[in-house]
Amino acid sequence: MSVRRTLTSLAIAATLACWPVAAHAAPSDPQRRSATGHSPSATAAAAAVSVEADFDNDGFADLAVGVPREGVGGAALAGAVNVLPGSPTGLTGAGSQQFFQGGGGVPDTAEPFDFFGSALAAGDFDNDGFIDLAVGVPGEDVGTIADAGAVTILAGSAGGLSGTGSQFFSQDSGGVLGAAETGDGFGSALGVGDFDNDGFADLAVGVPSEGRGATPQTGAVNVLYGSAGGLTADGNQQFLQGVGGVLGTAEPGDQFGFALGGGDFNNDGFADLAIGAPFEDVGTVLDAGAINVLYGSAADLSVTGDQVFFQGAGGIAGVAEPSDFFGAALAGGDFDNNGPVDLAVGAPFEDVGSALDAGAINVLYGSAAKLSATGNQQFFQGGGGVVGVAEDGDSFGVALGVGDFSSNGTDDLAIGAIGEDVGAIQDAGAVNVLYGSPARLTTTGNQQFFQGSGGLVGTAEEGDFVGAALATGDYDNDSFADLAVGAPSEDIGTVLDAGAVDTLNGSAGTLTSTGGQQFFQGSGGVGGTPEDGDSFGSSLA
Numbered sequence: 001m002s003v004r005r006t007l008t009s010l011a012i013a014a015t016l017a018c019w020p021v022a023a024h025a026a027p028s029d030p031q032r033r034s035a036t037g038h039s040p041s042a043t044a045a046a047a048a049v050s051v052e053a054d055f056d057n058d059g060f061a062d063l064a065v066g067v068p069r070e071g072v073g074g075a076a077l078a079g080a081v082n083v084l085p086g087s088p089t090g091l092t093g094a095g096s097q098q099f100f101q102g103g104g105g106v107p108d109t110a111e112p113f114d115f116f117g118s119a120l121a122a123g124d125f126d127n128d129g130f131i132d133l134a135v136g137v138p139g140e141d142v143g144t145i146a147d148a149g150a151v152t153i154l155a156g157s158a159g160g161l162s163g164t165g166s167q168f169f170s171q172d173s174g175g176v177l178g179a180a181e182t183g184d185g186f187g188s189a190l191g192v193g194d195f196d197n198d199g200f201a202d203l204a205v206g207v208p209s210e211g212r213g214a215t216p217q218t219g220a221v222n223v224l225y226g227s228a229g230g231l232t233a234d235g236n237q238q239f240l241q242g243v244g245g246v247l248g249t250a251e252p253g254d255q256f257g258f259a260l261g262g263g264d265f266n267n268d269g270f271a272d273l274a275i276g277a278p279f280e281d282v283g284t285v286l287d288a289g290a291i292n293v294l295y296g297s298a299a300d301l302s303v304t305g306d307q308v309f310f311q312g313a314g315g316i317a318g319v320a321e322p323s324d325f326f327g328a329a330l331a332g333g334d335f336d337n338n339g340p341v342d343l344a345v346g347a348p349f350e351d352v353g354s355a356l357d358a359g360a361i362n363v364l365y366g367s368a369a370k371l372s373a374t375g376n377q378q379f380f381q382g383g384g385g386v387v388g389v390a391e392d393g394d395s396f397g398v399a400l401g402v403g404d405f406s407s408n409g410t411d412d413l414a415i416g417a418i419g420e421d422v423g424a425i426q427d428a429g430a431v432n433v434l435y436g437s438p439a440r441l442t443t444t445g446n447q448q449f450f451q452g453s454g455g456l457v458g459t460a461e462e463g464d465f466v467g468a469a470l471a472t473g474d475y476d477n478d479s480f481a482d483l484a485v486g487a488p489s490e491d492i493g494t495v496l497d498a499g500a501v502d503t504l505n506g507s508a509g510t511l512t513s514t515g516g517q518q519f520f521q522g523s524g525g526v527g528g529t530p531e532d533g534d535s536f537g538s539s540l541a
Contacts, residue, residue: 052473053122053541055156057130060086061473062160063484064133065501066117066539067521071531072100072110079116081135081154082527082536083161084501084519086475090482091503091517097160098527101137105163107152108140115139116152120541123192123201125226130156132230133541134203136187142172142180149186151205153231167230171207175233177222178210185209186222191260193271195296200226204273206257212240212250219256221275223301237300241277245303247292248280255279256292261330261400263341265366270296274343274371276327282310282320289326291345293371305370311347317362317378318350325349326362333402333411335436340366342440344413346397352380352390359396361415363441377441379434381417385443387432393419396432403472403481405506410436414483416467422450422460429466430454431485433511445510449485455513456485456502465489466502471540480506486537492520492530499536 052061063084070080080100084091101116102109110116119136126132133154140150153167172180180186189206196202203224210220223237241248241256250256259276266272275292282288290310294301311318311326320326329346336342343364350360360380364371381388381396390396399416406412413434420430430450434441451458451466458464469486476482483504490500500520504511521528521536530536 053131053133054086055083055131055133056085056158056160057156060477061475062086063091063471063473063475063501064120064122064541065537066120067499067528067534067536068115068118068538069533069535070100070528075110075112075114077113077115078110079114079118079137080528081117081120081133082521084526085160086473086477088476090476090505090515091519093519093523093525095160096526099154099161099163101152103163105166106154107166107168108150111141113139118539119187119190120539121190121192121203122541123203124156125153125201125203126228126230127200127226130158132156133161134190134192136190138185138188140170140187142170145180145182147183147185148172148180149184149188149207151187151190151203155230169224169231171222173233175236176224177236177238178207178220181211183209189257189260191262191273193262193273193296195223195271195273195301196225196298197270197296202226203231204260206260208255208258210240210257215250215252217253217255218250219254219258219277221257221260225300235300239275239294241292245306247306247308248277248290251281253279259328259330261332261343263332263343265293265341265343265371266295266369267340267366270298272296273301274330274332276330278325278328280310280327285320285322287323287325288320289324289328289347291327291330295370307371309364309371309373311362315373315376317376318347318360321351323349329397329400331400331402331413333413333436335363335411335413335441336365336438337410337436340368342366343371344400344402346400348395348398350380350397352383355390356392358390358392358394359398359417361397361400365440375440379441379443381432385446386434387446387448388417388420388430391421395419399468399470401470401472401483403483403506405433405481405483405511406435406509407480407506410438412436413441414470414472416470418465418468420450422452422454425460425462427463427465428460429464429468429487431467431470435510447510449504449513451487451502455504455516457516457518458487458490458500458502461491463489469537469540475503476505480508482506483511484540486540488535488538490520490537495530495532497533497535498530499534499538501537501540
């Protein structure tokens, strides 16, 4: 099955659910296509810039799970978020929570096609010691403006996340730059970082379908800054290609802001932001993809010294080819433990030899100056010792997650390949893991996991799309990062595409399936009931 058909049939708001949001069309419908005619992949990196999500500050990381296609009452595809708390034995359904619009103090009303939970990102926006959760609602109607999009902030507390004191932002909120327009999809992607190093986490919001003048879907990124009162529009910013010093040119269908990721690339104490534009044309090469990088400062994010990267330029491994979608997923981590954060970039539709849309990732390394092509790497299945074989439609690199799974001081990288076939089972999905080293990422000891005999709980089935979303956290507080893996099209019994999440545990060696778990709605206290097409696990933080 081709990866584009795979991703269209997946029809999820996965790791950032950045499809172009047409008025009240189901995300699998033809209307939800980019200006180039390609179906945007269900990817991105909300969790890539999130901190570890300890919402109740008890020392155990928690997991937020997006269920963007959950029906609420009679509102189809309104969306919900489940939260699983950490414990000495890992994640648990006991004491879990479920949130949706209009319930438990959460602002607004659950409406059809809101897709609440499409994107998730965690950060302490008010610096009170409790991590808060940003929830993307890209299909939210703002007044009569269909699918303009919004973001809801749920506050952390000693009792966990709470709707009390939550916040709601759209481009129609007082002081927020831009204007709510039909199909903008504000909140399709989210990223967190302390861009001005004032102790308050800040929030970057992707608006990939934002138009500029008569040019559709050029894309934009809004940035809201943290304060003692939470996120605020005070001093907020909006970035567009070719405006105010941002490199590049706003072109139809670029979808700048489709993915967000980052870290402190130059180790100066200010978080920096990487912005994916996977539909960016490189010269005459359509949808090759690119990323922009903006650097933090004492004032705010700045265009001073901003950068653009794409394959085949400036020493970046690979060649810009049609529909590679370089920049569809982003994740920052210190893979060589030298201080500056490095950046992994997914190119999930990269052709590898004759294998169409097999997928690849590139890794750029941080330095005292900024991100650099020096020593950059490219990985794909079957190359350089990476487990697996590059095959048509694997979509290796569709999702990325970073954590120190062996607690040795170097970050490691998990890579989703949702189109991976397991034997004769098409699109079951898998996750590859590469380990950091004092030199850089290496294939030494790399692993591949899939359901059943591949170590993940469950059975490999056609179209499960294991690896569509990834998140990391020390869920059992044993000093080893653990990995959560979304399988949003997992069938639960006879319930089709209800969705599930699998976990793997960190250890002194590598990730291990020992003690691995699987969660779905209605299991072990997890709120909700498995229903056709809910897509539990589409996004994670």
